[in-house]
Amino acid sequence: MRGPRRLILDRVETDYIRSQIDSGDNVRIKSALQSLSKSYRRGRTVHPSQLIGLVNSVTTTAFRPTIDEKVRRWVLNALARVGDAGTCIPAVQHLIKNHPDEPQTVAAGVAAIYKLCIRSDPAKALARINFDPQMRTLAALQHIPATQLDLKELPLDVERATPDLLKLALIVVGLDRSPENLLNPRHSDAEMVKALGTHHDPLVSQYCVWAITENDKLRVVHLGIDLKDIENHPDNVRGWLFQLLAIEATAAQPYWEYVSLGMGDPSVEARKGLAVGLRNTFVDIFEPLVMEWVTTEPDAEVRQHIMDHIVRQARHSRRYHLYAVEIYDGEPPGSLLRNSMEASAIQTPIYAVFRQIGAGAQGLFGGITMVDKQYNIGNLNAGAVGFDSSPAVNYGATNVQVLSQQQVQAIESELAKLEAALHDTTGLPQEKKHEALTYVSEAKEDPSPSKVGKVIEFVEHLGTLAEAGTALAPYAAALGTALGAALGM
Structure with missing residues (x-):
């Protein structure tokens, strides 16, 4: 984590x-x-x-x-x-x-x-x-x-302690350097952090959330704040809450609705907290949200933190990789953004690509050779698929061809839309939804016709199982159209 x-x-x-x-x-x-x-x-x-x-x-x-x-x-x-x-x-x-x-x-x-x-x-x-x-x-x-x-001055009396003393105590807890029962002789520090989360001073609440983000022994369960009321808290508290939720997010518990809420928060401080929290987090479902957020975020500092996330997680996302390389390639040597991206990329695969560009090699659109820039397609068989107005596409044996970046991006865009629709769809058996999302994830990682074809076929199969599956057919149709266009069908 x-x-x-x-x-x-x-x-x-x-x-x-x-x-x-x-x-x-x-x-x-x-x-x-x-x-x-x-x-x-x-x-x-x-x-x-x-x-x-x-x-x-x-x-x-x-x-x-x-x-x-x-x-x-x-x-x-x-x-x-x-x-x-x-x-x-x-x-x-x-x-x-x-x-x-x-x-x-x-x-x-x-x-x-x-x-x-x-x-x-x-x-x-x-x-x-x-x-x-x-x-x-x-x-x-x-x-x-x-x-x-000499600890004779401790523990604190939290009922009488000033906010400044409580903030200092919470720093010690966050650093995991507190003696036993620092905040109360009868309750653990974790229990007191939860209790102080509703303190009347918003900075004390903020430091409670900070302590949880810093101390590996504390988790979201130790929050004394009802996440359903997150929008009612001050900007600084929301910022740390969004940061914590982003840090704790996993595929099993992505905190999807709160991350989405944070990206549209009116406060720069709150959005910055979310962007910082995403730094070392990658969850598939966030990818289309982040790609939209980075292009619409008005604050330069927040955008830089979003880019930090994209660069650091580019190994997990081809869209992140392509976007980061394109941005880096378009920046002049020595620019603040280039330097920031290089620092974020340290000890990740994309750093070598940045170094190639920085050394004078051509950028992504000038011909740098990268394994995952293009896909050689041939001898693939995924059957024929068609929905409504989409063409029935046969992904059988073909001559080897290369999909352009624009074609791949069109396919990836439709995959992202389908993924979001799957997450929002109710009424599907949970195991089938999970299986569909797995196929989508694999296709996003490698958008070859065989893997994209599996997605389309499986979504068609879902339509025979439940009415909710039928609602996904237009997304599969659009995906089939994008793939057919890429293959010249």
């Missing part, structure tokens, strides 16, 4: 992160720092040869007067992960001392100092800085084992 883990961040990925940190744009800086911090939380580190330069970029950012509160917090989170005391303590102290009215910034700074001074005395670096003792303990727990801390 959480995606593959690697020990070392690829150099291309690190270079891209650093370029975003150096951009001066708060949105891009925050996104890059979030990505860097999450990589470290997942056990991945920057290559030693790139570390000094990256740390310099983060510490320089700490002293920029133009960064906002969210960036300040993420700078501190990143310094705690990648920095060292000698280089980074002055930057941390600068942010704490200059923003004492920002409790979350101060807490992130305290946490950073505990991490950076883990082999020395953090109290010395924190001298002359006043803060709540519970806050200090919760901040320290983000990096220091509970066994090495």
Whole structure:
């Protein structure tokens, strides 16, 4: 569910992160720092040869007067992960001392100092800085084992604790670093996360959902939020809910209606959450939705996150692969989008294709040789099929021919429509619906006449079983027409 883990961040990925940190744009800086911090939380580190330069970029950012509160917090989170005391303590102290009215910034700074001074005395670096003792303990727990801390200030009294303390506690839970019963002496942290999901402060609710997305021991069942009321929650909470549902989505439980709802949410923040959550998720049923979403999404940042999903999951979807290559090929060398796509493609099959284009080879429509660009068709037999006005197509022995990209896309488009209709159709035996969807999935992966023909034949068979199956006949007819046109029939 959480995606593959690697020990070392690829150099291309690190270079891209650093370029975003150096951009001066708060949105891009925050996104890059979030990505860097999450990589470290997942056990991945920057290559030693790139570390000094990256740390310099983060510490320089700490002293920029133009960064906002969210960036300040993420700078501190990143310094705690990648920095060292000698280089980074002055930057941390600068942010704490200059923003004492920002409790979350101060807490992130305290946490950073505990991490950076883990082999020395953090109290010395924190001298002359006043803060709540519970806050200090919760901040320290983000990096220091509970066994090495004085926990006399815990557990929290959730009925009286301020939202800022509750958010800090939920961060500790999300990082899976909390001592037993951090939030209540009589209830587990999972139970308390569920209870706090309905807290009156929307940021506390948001942090509850964040904790579930981060902690592998927590799942959707630990939400204290009724998903049926998802549209009634604030933008920030919806964003994290959509992100969690996208992360948790599987073929067995795709959360189809919520993912579809998220793509059309009026809030940029909510749509961004969904796009980020899809990063390491691929479910067949999402493919046509995503392909439509990426072309209609008005916000540039959200579109970039959707493209991140498409690139990372291109190995599972031929449509994603073709679209990603076409977009990459159309971008000028060194563009922000190209660099972003390369960073997303690291250690996936499509990265080699990007490198070919980047090295000066012709793009997809200029003749790069790719195994899955075209299909050689011959000696195939799938019988004759026809519905209503569609021609009866015989997929018997033919001369070898190549389907063009446009022809394949026309077939894939009809397959996507049929797939959506199957999901929406009621009244079919469940095992037959599953079998039909399996045939469709196989045909999407390899839209050869034999596999497409199986889809058409099976849908025709469904029409003899149930009235609901008959309603699918027009979709099969359109699919047969597209295939017949491709084969010149």
